[in-house]
Amino acid sequence: MKPAPFSYMRVKSLEEAFDLLEEYGDDARILSGGQSLMPTLNMRLSAPKVLIDINQIDGLSDIEVNNGKVTLGALVRHNQLISSDIVTKHLPLISKAVPHIAHHAIRNRGTIGGSIAFADPAAELPAVAKASGFIFTVKNRNEERKIEAEDFFLGLFETNLKETEILIAIEAPTLQQNEKTAFVELSRRQGDYAIIGLAAQSIVENSVFKNVRLAYFGAGDKPIMAKQAINLLEGKSYSEEVVLEAQKALEADLSPMDDLNGPPEMKMHLARVITARALADLIS
Amino acid sequence: MEKNVDINVTVNGQSVSRRVSARTNLVDFIRYELELTGSHVGCEHGVCGACTIRVDGNIVRGCLMLAAQVDGANVETIEGVSDGGEISDLQDEFLKRNALQCGFCTPGFLLTAQELLSENPNPSRDQIREFISGNYCRCTGYQAIVDAIETISIQRKPK
Numbered sequence: 212m213k214p215a216p217f218s219y220m221r222v223k224s225l226e227e228a229f230d231l232l233e234e235y236g237d238d239a240r241i242l243s244g245g246q247s248l249m250p251t252l253n254m255r256l257s258a259p260k261v262l263i264d265i266n267q268i269d270g271l272s273d274i275e276v277n278n279g280k281v282t283l284g285a286l287v288r289h290n291q292l293i294s295s296d297i298v299t300k301h302l303p304l305i306s307k308a309v310p311h312i313a314h315h316a317i318r319n320r321g322t323i324g325g326s327i328a329f330a331d332p333a334a335e336l337p338a339v340a341k342a343s344g345f346i347f348t349v350k351n352r353n354e355e356r357k358i359e360a361e362d363f364f365l366g367l368f369e370t371n372l373k374e375t376e377i378l379i380a381i382e383a384p385t386l387q388q389n390e391k392t393a394f395v396e397l398s399r400r401q402g403d404y405a406i407i408g409l410a411a412q413s414i415v416e417n418s419v420f421k422n423v424r425l426a427y428f429g430a431g432d433k434p435i436m437a438k439q440a441i442n443l444l445e446g447k448s449y450s451e452e453v454v455l456e457a458q459k460a461l462e463a464d465l466s467p468m469d470d471l472n473g474p475p476e477m478k479m480h481l482a483r484v485i486t487a488r489a490l491a492d493l494i495s
Numbered sequence: 496m497e498k499n500v501d502i503n504v505t506v507n508g509q510s511v512s513r514r515v516s517a518r519t520n521l522v523d524f525i526r527y528e529l530e531l532t533g534s535h536v537g538c539e540h541g542v543c544g545a546c547t548i549r550v551d552g553n554i555v556r557g558c559l560m561l562a563a564q565v566d567g568a569n570v571e572t573i574e575g576v577s578d579g580g581e582i583s584d585l586q587d588e589f590l591k592r593n594a595l596q597c598g599f600c601t602p603g604f605l606l607t608a609q610e611l612l613s614e615n616p617n618p619s620r621d622q623i624r625e626f627i628s629g630n631y632c633r634c635t636g637y638q639a640i641v642d643a644i645e646t647i648s649i650q651r652k653p654k
C-alpha cells in the first residue's frame with residue numbers, strides 16, 4: 212500500500228527539528244532509518260502529517276570511546292555497529308546481537324536510535340541496552356535528560372520519550388574485568404524478529420556470577436529483566452542445580468504473550484532453554 | 496509545509512531534477528517517473544527485497560526510502576549496474592544455472608549478491624544464505640541462486 216499524504220521536512224540541525232516538534236506535536240514523526248516507520252506508513256497503521264528527516268544532522272553518527280564508556284550517536288546505522296572496531300572491542304553484546312537484526316539492506320539504513328525509540332518488544336537492541344546498562348541522552352528545545360535503559364521502556368512500543376524530545380545519543384559502559392556476555396535468540400528464519408531471546412551479562416570469577424543481568428526480548432510487552440532469576444544467580448557458582456533453579460524462577464519473571472509464533476507455554480519452555488544456553492556460554 | 500519536494504539526484508550516472516510528492520517512495524519514483532522498471536515492487540514493507548536499489552554505493556530497500564531523501568545522492572538501479580558490465584558474470588551464471596524462472600526477484604538478488612561479493616569475496620554457502628535471507632524467491636527454491644553466487648565468488652578470485 213501507499214502511505215497517506217504527509218509533508219516532508221529535512222532538517223540540518225537539532226534546533227530546527229525541535230522547533231518543528233514543538234509546532235506539530237503528535238502530528239509529526241522523526242524519520243531516522245525509516246526501516247520501521249516507513250512500513251507502518253505504507254500499511255497505513257499510522258498517518259502523521261509531517262515527517263522530520265534527521266539524517267542530515269551532523270554529529271549524530273559518531274562512535275567514540277572515552278573514560279570507560281562508548282558513546283554512540285543516535286544515527287549510527289546497524290551495519291556501522293558491525294564494522295566498528297570500537298564496538299567489536301568494547302561492546303561484545305552489541306556485536307553478537309546486531310547480525311540478528313533484519314537483513315543487510317535494512318541494516319544499511321536502520322539506526323540504533325530508531326531501534327531504541329521504536330521499542331519493539333521483540334527487538335534485540337532494547338534488551339541489550341537493559342542487559343548492559345545503557346544510558347540514553349534525550350533532548351528537546353528546553354532541556355537535556357539522561358535516562359537509564361531500565362527506566363526507558365514502558366510498554367508495547369511505548370517509551371519515556373516525550374513528544375517534543377529526540378534521542379540523540381546512547382552511552383554504553385565498557386566491560387569490567389572478568390565481565391562476560393552471552394546472546395541467544397530463537398527465530399524462525401535468519402533476520403526475523405525473535406520468537407524469544409536473551410541478552411545476558413555478568414562478572415564471572417571462578418564460575419561465580421556477580422552483577423548478573425538477564426534481559427529477555429519477545430517475552431512480554433517490553434524487554435524484561437528477570438529479577439527473580441537474577442537474584443537467585445547472584446553470588447552463586449554455576450552448576451546444573453543452579454541453572455534449574457534459575458529456570459524455575461523465570462515463571463515469576465516472564466509473561467510472554469500468545470502470538471503468531473506460538474502460545475505462552477511454548478515461549479516459557481524456550482525461555483528456559485535459552486537461559487541454560489546463555490549461562491553455559493557466560494562461564495565458558 | 497511542503498507536500499512536494501524538489502530533488503536533484505544522479506541516477507545511473509545521469510543527473511536528474513524532479514519535483515516529487517513527499518510520500519513517493521524511491522522505487523515508485525524510479526519506476527513511474529524515470530520509467531526504469533527493472534526494480535520491482537513486491538510487498539512494500541521491507542520483507543521481499545524485490546525493490547533493492549543502490550544508494551551511495553550500498554543496497555537499500557527502495558520501498559522504505561522516500562524519493563525526497565535521495566536529493567544529492569548517487570542512485571544506481573539494476574539497469575545501470577547491468578549496462579556497466581559490473582555483474583555480467585553473475586547474470587550469465589544465473590541464466591546458466593536456472594537461478595531465475597519468472598525473474599521477478601532477480602534484480603534484487605543480483606544487486607544483493609554483488610554487495611556480498613564486494614564485502615566478502617570468499618563467502619561460505621552459509622554466509623551466502625545469510626546474506627540473501629532478505630530476498631524472497633517464489634520460484635527457484637534458492638539452491639540454484641546460492642550455487643550461482645558461489646561459482647562467481649570462486650571465478651572472480653585473482654588467479
Ligand SMILES: Cc1cc2nc3c(=O)[nH]c(=O)nc-3n(C[C@H](O)[C@H](O)[C@H](O)COP(=O)(O)OP(=O)(O)OC[C@H]3O[C@@H](n4cnc5c(N)ncnc54)[C@H](O)[C@@H]3O)c2cc1C
Nearest residue numbers: 241243244245246247248313321322325326328334378541
Ligand atoms: C523486514 C524487516 C525486518 C526487521 N527485523 C528486525 C529485527 O529482527 N530486529 C529489530 O530490532 N528490528 C528489525 N527491523 C527494524 C529495523 O531494525 C529498524 O531499523 C529499527 O527498528 C528502527 O530504526 P530506524 O532507524 O529505521 O527508525 P525509523 O523507522 O526511522 O523510526 C522508528 C520510530 O522511532 C522514532 N525515532 C527514530 N529515531 C528517533 C530518535 N532519534 N529520537 C526519537 N524518536 C526517534 C520514529 O519517529 C519512529 O516512530 C526490521 C525491519 C524490517 C523492514
Ligand code: FES
Nearest residue numbers: 537538539544558
Ligand atoms: S517491495 Fe520493498 S522489500 Fe518488498
Ligand code: FES
Nearest residue numbers: 596598632633634
Ligand atoms: S524467479 Fe520467480 S520469484 Fe524468483
